[in-house]
Amino acid sequence: MAAPRLRGERRRPRCVAGRVRQGDLERLNRLPQSPNMNREVHNQPQISLGFIDYVVKPFIEALKRYIPAVDVLLEKVTENRAVRAWSAWGRGGPSR
Numbered sequence: 800m801a802a803p804r805l806r807g808e809r810r811r812p813r814c815v816a817g818r819v820r821q822g823d824l825e826r827l828n829r830l831p832q833s834p835n836m837n838r839e840v841h842n843q844p845q846i847s848l849g850f851i852d853y854v855v856k857p858f859i860e861a862l863k864r865y866i867p868a869v870d871v872l873l874e875k876v877t878e879n880r881a882v883r884a885w886s887a888w889g890r891g892g893p894s895r
Contacts, residue, residue, distance in 0.1 A: 844886040851880045
């Protein structure tokens with residue numbers, strides 16, 4: 800069962816802080832900044848879309864081969880991604 804949304808909302812600022820700190824260190828050391836680590840161009844909806852596309856959805860698709868009932872999760876992930884894509888629209892455009 801997934802963690803309640805409220806718990807995730809409380810964790811988000813710490814996760815973002817860690818990402819932008821990494822970007823700050825990369826910039827300080829004159830290294831190329833990793834995607835979504837730049838403090839000036841932070842876009843949480845776009846980060847969520849990437850996480851869904853590259854981690855969550857492929858994992859559930861792989862799991863579906865062994866547990867067909869997770870098809871329901873795949874539908875929910877697809878719905879969630881559509882909502883996040885609309886949110887990203889207001890912050891620099893939609894994604895895929």
